[in-house]
Amino acid sequence: xxxxxxxxxxxxxxxxxxxxxxxxxxxxxxxxxxxxxxxxxxxxxxxxxxxxxxxxxxxxxxxxxxxxxxxxxxxxxxxxxxxxxxxxxxxxxxxxxxxxxxxxxxxxxxxxxxxxxxxxxxxxxxxxxxxxxxxxxxxxxxxxxxxxxxxxxxxxxxxxxxxxxxxxxxxxxxxxxxxxxxxxxxxxxxxxxxxxxxxxxxxxxxxxxxxxxxxxxxxxxxxxxxxxxxxxxxxxxxxxxxxxxxxxxxxxxxxxxxxxxxxxxxxxxxxxxxxxxxxxxxxxxxxxxxxxxxxxxxxxxxxxxxxxxxxxxxxxxxxxxxxxxxxxxxxxxxxxxxxxxxxxxxxxxxxxxxxxxxxxxxxxxxxxxxxxxxxxxxxxxxxxxxxxxxxxxxxxxxxxxxxxxxxxxxxxxxxxxxxxxxxxxxxxxxxxxxxxxxxxxxxxxxxxxxxxxxxxxxxxxxxxxxxxxxxxxxxxxxxxxxxxxxxxxxxxxxxxxxxxxxxxxxxxxxxxxxxxxxxxxxxxxxxxxxxxxxxxxxxxxxxxxxxxxxxxxxxxxxxxxxxxxxxxxxxxxxxxxxxxxxxxxxxxxxxxxxxxxxxxxxxxxxxxxxxxxxxxxxxxxxxxxxxxxxxxxxxxxxxxxxxxxxxxxxxxxxxxxxxxxxxxxxxxxxxxxxxxxxxxxxxxxxxx
Numbered sequence: 001x002x003x004x005x006x007x008x009x010x011x012x013x014x015x016x017x018x019x020x021x022x023x024x025x026x027x028x029x030x031x032x033x034x035x036x037x038x039x040x041x042x043x044x045x046x047x048x049x050x051x052x053x054x055x056x057x058x059x060x061x062x063x064x065x066x067x068x069x070x071x072x073x074x075x076x077x078x079x080x081x082x083x084x085x086x087x088x089x090x091x092x093x094x095x096x097x098x099x100x101x102x103x104x105x106x107x108x109x110x111x112x113x114x115x116x117x118x119x120x121x122x123x124x125x126x127x128x129x130x131x132x133x134x135x136x137x138x139x140x141x142x143x144x145x146x147x148x149x150x151x152x153x154x155x156x157x158x159x160x161x162x163x164x165x166x167x168x169x170x171x172x173x174x175x176x177x178x179x180x181x182x183x184x185x186x187x188x189x190x191x192x193x194x195x196x197x198x199x200x201x202x203x204x205x206x207x208x209x210x211x212x213x214x215x216x217x218x219x220x221x222x223x224x225x226x227x228x229x230x231x232x233x234x235x236x237x238x239x240x241x242x243x244x245x246x247x248x249x250x251x252x253x254x255x256x257x258x259x260x261x262x263x264x265x266x267x268x269x270x271x272x273x274x275x276x277x278x279x280x281x282x283x284x285x286x287x288x289x290x291x292x293x294x295x296x297x298x299x300x301x302x303x304x305x306x307x308x309x310x311x312x313x314x315x316x317x318x319x320x321x322x323x324x325x326x327x328x329x330x331x332x333x334x335x336x337x338x339x340x341x342x343x344x345x346x347x348x349x350x351x352x353x354x355x356x357x358x359x360x361x362x363x364x365x366x367x368x369x370x371x372x373x374x375x376x377x378x379x380x381x382x383x384x385x386x387x388x389x390x391x392x393x394x395x396x397x398x399x400x401x402x403x404x405x406x407x408x409x410x411x412x413x414x415x416x417x418x419x420x421x422x423x424x425x426x427x428x429x430x431x432x433x434x435x436x437x438x439x440x441x442x443x444x445x446x447x448x449x450x451x452x453x454x455x456x457x458x459x460x461x462x463x464x465x466x467x468x469x470x471x472x473x474x475x476x477x478x479x480x481x482x483x484x485x486x487x488x489x490x491x492x493x494x495x496x497x498x499x500x501x502x503x504x505x506x507x508x509x510x511x512x513x514x515x516x517x518x519x520x521x522x523x524x525x526x527x528x529x530x531x532x533x534x535x536x537x538x539x540x541x542x543x544x545x546x547x548x549x550x551x552x553x554x555x556x557x558x559x560x561x562x563x564x565x566x567x568x569x570x571x572x573x574x575x576x577x578x579x580x581x582x583x584x585x586x587x588x589x590x591x592x593x594x595x596x597x598x599x600x601x602x603x604x605x606x607x608x609x610x611x612x613x614x615x616x617x618x619x620x621x622x623x624x625x626x627x628x629x630x631x632x633x634x635x636x637x638x639x640x641x642x643x644x645x646x647x648x649x650x651x652x653x654x655x656x657x658x659x660x661x662x663x664x665x666x667x668x669x670x671x672x673x674x675x676x677x678x679x680x681x682x683x684x685x686x687x688x
Contacts, residue, residue, distance in 0.1 A: 034057040034058060034059050034192045034193070035048075035051055035056055035057065035058045035059070035192055035193065035194045035195075035196060036058075036059055036061070036159075036169070036171055036190060036192040036194070036195045036196070037058055037059065037060040037061070037195075037196045037198055038061055038062075038159035038171070038195065038196070038197055038198060038199045038203075038204070038205050039060070039061075039062055039197070039198035039199035039200060039203075039341075039343070040060050040061070040062035040064070040069060040138075040142075040153055040155065040198075041062075041069075041138070041198060041199075041200060041341065041342075041358070042134075042137065042138065042141065042341065042355050042358045042359065043198040043340045043341025043342065043343070043358035043359075043361060043362065044060050044062070044196070044198035044199075044340075044341075045060065045138065045141035045142065045144075045145055045153070046085075046088055046141060046358065046359050046362040047196055047198060047340060047361075047362040047365060048060050048145055048148070048151045048153070049088045049089060049141065049144050049145060049148065049151070049362075050088060050362045050363060050365065050366040051365070051366060051369070052145075052148045052150045052151045053088075053366070054366060054369060054370060055150070056150070056369070057150040057151075058150065058151050058152070059151075059152045059154065059190065059192070060145070060151070060152070060153045060154065061154050061157045061158070061159050061171075061173055062153070062154070062155050062156075062157070063156070063157065063158035063176055064155065064156070065155055065156055066155055069135070069138055069155065070135035070136075070138055070139060071135060072133065072134035072135055073133070073134060073230045073231070073232055073272055073274075073319075074131055074132065074133055074134070074232065074258065074260040074272030075131070075132060075133075075134050075137065075352040075355050076102065076129055076130070076131050076245070076258070076351060076352045077095065077099075077129065077130040077131075077132060077137075077352065077355075077356070078128075078129060078351065078352070078356055079122055079128050079129070080356065080360075081352075081355070081356040081359055082095060082127070082130060084356075084359045084360060084363055085359060087363065088141075088144065088359075088362075089144045089147075090140050090141070090144065092126070092127065092130075094140055095130050095132060095137075095140070096127060096130060098132055098133075098136040098137070098139070098140060099130045099131055099132030099133070099136060099137075099260055099261070100130070100131050100132070100242075100243065100259050100260055100261055100262050100269070101127040101129070101130060101131075101243050102120050102127075102128075102129040102130065102131050102243055102244070102245050102258060103119070103120055103121050103241070103243045103244065104117060104118065104119065104120060104241075104243070104244045104245070105117075105118040105120050105129075105244070105245045105246075105247070106118075106240075106244060106245070106246045106247070107246075107247050107248075107404060107408055107426075107429055108246060108247070108248040108249075108303060109248070109249075109408070109411070109412055109415075109421065110248055110249050110253075110255075110299055110300050110301045110302070110303075110412075111300055111301075111302055111417075112248075112302060112303045112304045112305070113420070113421050114421065115408055115411060115421050115425055115426055115429065116404075116425065116426035116429040116430060117426070118429075118430060118433060120245070129245075131245070131258050131259065131260045131272070132260055133232065133260050133261075133270070133272070134355075136260075137355075156175065156176045157173050157174065157175050157176065158173065158174045158176055158204075159171050159172070159173055159199070159204065159205070160172045160173070160174050160204065161204070161208055162195050162205065162208065162337065164195070164335050164336050164337060166335075168191050168192065168193060168336070169191070169192055169193070169194065169195045169335075169336045169337065170189050170190065170191040170192075171189065171190050171192075171195060172187065172188075172189055173187065173188055173189070173190060174187050175187070175188075193336065193377065194336050194337070194338070194377055194381070195336060195337045195338075196337075196338055196339075196340055196365075197209070197337065197338065197339045197340065197343045197344075198339075198340050198341050198343060198358075199343055200341070200342045200343055200346070201221065201324065201325075201326060201342045201343070201346035203339065203342075203343035205337065205339065205343060206329075206339055206343050206344075209334050209337060209339070210329070212334065220326075220327050221324045221325070221326055221327075221346075222324065222325060222326075222327055223322055223323070223324050224323045224324070224325070224348065224400065225278055225279065225280065225323075226276055226277065226278055226279065226322075226323040227276075227277050227279045227284050227320055227321065227322050227323065228274050228275070228276050228277075228320070228321045228322075228323060228349070229274070229275040229277065229284070229288055229291075229292050229318060229319070229320050229321075230272075230273070230274050230275075230318070230319050230320075230321060231272075231273055231312065231315035231317060231318045231319070232260070232270060232271065232272050232273075232315065232317075233270070233271045233273070233311050233314045233315045234270050235266075235268040235269075235270070236268060236269060236270070236271045236311060236314055237267060237268060237269075238259065238263045238267050238268065238269045239257075239259075239305055239306040240305060240306075242259055242262070242263040242269060243259070244258070245257070245258035246258070246303070246306070247404070247405075247408075248301065248303060248308075249299070249301070249405075249408070250405050250406070250408045250409025250410075250412050251278060251402065251405050251406065251409045252277075252278050252299065252409075253275065253276070253277050253278070253295050253296070253299045253301075254274075254275070254276040254405060255273070255274075255275055255276075255296070255301060255308055256273065256274040256275075256276065257271060257272070257273045257274075257306065257308065257311065258271075258272055259271050259272070260272045271311060273308070273311055273312070273315070275292045275295070275296070275312075276323075277292070277295060284320040284322070288318040288319075288320050289312060289313070289315075289318055292312060292318075293309055293312060293313075296308060296309060296312075297309075323348050323349075324346070325346050325347050325348050325396060325399070325400070326342075326344075326345060326346040326347075326396075328345070328393050328396065329344065329345075331385065332344045332345075332381075332384075332385045332388075332389065333378070333381040333382055333384070333385050335377075335378055336377045336378065336381070337381075338365075338381040338384065338385070340358065340361045340362065340365065341354070341357070341358035341361055342354055342358065344361070344392070345357065345392040345393065345395075345396055347392075347395060347396040347399045348399040348400060349399075350398070350399040350402070351399075353395055353398070353399050357392055357395055360388070360391075361384075361388055361392070364384055364387040364388045364639070365384045367384075367387065367639070368380050368381070368383040368384035368387060371383065371617070371619065371638075371668075372667060373616075373617065373618065373667070375616075375667045379666050379667035380667070382666045382667070383665070383666065383667055383668065386640055386641045386642065386643070386665055386666070386668075387639050387640065387641060388641075389641055390641040391641075403429075403432035403433070403435075404429045404432055404433055407425055407428050407429050407432060408425070408429070410425070411425040536651075537649075537651075537657065538682075540682040541657050541682070544657065544659075544677065544681065544682075545646065545649045545657060545659045546646060548644040551599075551607075552565070552599065555599075555601070555606070555681060558682065559601060561601050561602060562601070563599055563600070563601055564599070564600050564601070565597055565598070565599050565630065566597060566598050566600070567595070567596070567597050568596040568597060568598060569594070569595070569596050570593055570594075570595045570596075571593060571594045571595075572591065572592075572593055573592050573593065573594055574589070574591060574592040575590065575591045575592075575621075576588070576589075576590045576591065588616075589614035589615055589616050589670075590615055590616060590617075590618065590621060591614075591615040591621050591624075592612065592613065592614050592615070593612070593613040593615070593624070594610070594611075594612060594613075595610065595611045595612075595613055596608075596609070596610045596611075597609050597611075604678075605678070606677060606678040606680070606681050607675055607676065607677050607678070607681070608675070608676055609673055609674065609675040609676075610673075610674055611671050611672060611673040611674070612671070612672045613669065613670070613671055614669065614670045614671075614672075615669050616667055616668055616669060616670075617667070617668045617669065619638075620634070620638065620668060620669050623637070623638075631663070631671060634669075635663075635665070638668075640665045640668060640669070641665075642663035642664055642665045642669075642671075643662075643663070643664045643665075643666075644661065644662075644663060645661060645662045645664070646659060646660075646661045647660045647661060647662065648660045652676065654679060655679035656676060656677045656678055656679040656681075657676075657677050657679075658674070658675060658676040658677065659674075659675055660672075660673070660674045660675075661673055661675075
């Protein structure tokens with residue numbers, strides 16, 4: 001049940017949520033008011049801790065036994081994951097006691113020639129990366145949950161299905177093995193205010209959610225032609241300094257080895273290893289050990305400082321995991337049900353990104369409750385999705401690129417035997433891996449990570465110039481490629497016509513939202529085709545019309561010039577007494593602004609836009625009241641990812657294009673924007 005934090009919690013800085021799950025606060029727990037969580041993995045346990053810290057009662061169910069839950073292999077906790085786990089009560093000391101500091105990451109050819117060295121220590125000398133057995137991490141999370149009075153973890157119980165109404169949600173739970181919920185009872189239904197699907201890549205909650213969506217067929221897993229053979233060898237002789245992670249090989253067969261415990265007095269450690277193999281078949285051979293030993297011999301693996309074959313021979317349990325991820329879903333939330341972690345966005349295990357993303361999800365879920373006012377559960381969960389969806393989808397893409405492996409493979413194909421590996425390959429690996437771990441949209445394509453698509457080319461300089469005059473970040477390589485190819489089809493400049501009829505369109509839009517969107521961010525090819533044939537837009541114009549708020553970036557990169565945005569006016573036209581806002585309808589704004597801006601380059605205005613801004617959140621209203629702030633700045637500062645909807649688009653008499661679209665953060669803020677562009681925005685002469 002939703003209780004305010006106790007005095008002890010308040011002393012430790014736990015925040016009181018703006019909205020409690022139940023309007024009735026009393027001392028007796030009510031099972032109808034608890035959050036139900038399916039899955040006791042990293043996402044499920046971390047979510048229970050995060051929600052309990054703001055006074056929300058949680059019950060976690062998992063089909064596995066305690067012993068089964070704590071099985072698995074090693075994972076690497078990057079600095080952000082360590083910091084986030086600290087906020088959940090797992091101190092760095094606890095993590096280090098259960099794991100091992102990784103100070104270096106080394107890349108090798110299969111024959112032991114060194115390609116690159118990465119420093120993995122923190123900027124302040126703190127442990128930047130901690131390697132730990134997944135079971136040890138879960139053991140620590142269970143230890144924290146056991147200290148929470150408002151968290152209950154129930155093992156050997158599987159959530160089979162759920163039913164929800166506008167007021168509550170219920171689940172059917174099946175007891176497995178000899179365990180029972182009550183004596184003589186194998187099945188029971190539990191009710192609560194919310195269901196969180198944290199049940200992994202094969203989530204039953206996700207399958208039921210997606211089956212309820214008409215015409216939805218995006219719950220498919222996709223195999224990437226790679227199998228990971230994994231194992232952990234206990235009490236194995238340490239290698240190098242006992243704090244080094246090694247990666248040897250390229251795209252065909254790759255060996256990854258790192259210690260997940262400290263070196264003992266006998267010089268022995270617990271060693272985690274992975275053999276990644278490109279394989280056509282998703283079902284690997286039954287004799288894993290023989291299969292991978294043959295592959296290592298055939299590919300000439302001989303590192304010298306570490307006997308990988310002996311490491312595999314000393315491993316009692318070897319598992320094979322086909323590298324499968326989840327296609328991006330249309331939504332993570334339906335009503336009072338939400339997905340989290342792998343259930344929402346399963347990704348390839350690159351840098352243990354899946355576990356890290358799960359922890360970040362849990363903190364976003366907690367923040368969604370803290371930031372929400374008196375709104376529905378659906379709106380709170382949609383806010384959580386908006387905060388995480390874009391970043392998680394971007395990370396899914398990153399995990400499929402394998403930039404370091406591609407660069408190492410390029411070097412393996414070019415550098416003669418017995419020759420030293422040129423330093424430029426190491427520099428490119430460092431550059432690519434630094435870009436991969438940055439939370440930027442501009443590194444989701446291989447071309448942005450210094451990866452050659454033609455690995456047989458001779459070595460060349462790895463230094464890629466970046467213009468320091470950019471006001472906005474360059475666009476991704478994929479967009480730049482599209483711009484370059486399409487440029488030859490762009491027509492000459494025409495006269496720029498000032499916007500007309502804009503106020504009429506905004507007024508029409510603000511009266512009601514019954515107009516059918518012509519194109520959304522999730523539009524299918526049929527709607528794209530309709531847009532193209534109806535208006536006859538060029539390739540570049542379609543890029544401008546459908547981009548999600550990053551038009552300045554695209555135009556800045558196209559012209560190699562900074563883009564300036566000037567605000568003509570930003571007028572408050574309506575405000576509600578915030579103290580009375582809770583009594584108003586949840587979909588009524590507390591303030592409305594009219595806004596007009598010009599975008600210019602080299603002193604010439606190429607876009608004029610007017611918009612109506614509806615504010616639903618008091619904190620955002622306070623930010624807007626202090627002074628003028630850009631839309632992008634406002635959204636980024638509050639970790640908001642708006643839903644983009646293009647309602648209409650066309651061409652004016654002067655030859656320029658216009659679009660009318662919305663950016664919506666449910667329960668927070670909404671923008672209705674009408675933009676009109678100069679016809680020469682994609683003509684090179686414009687910026688000369």
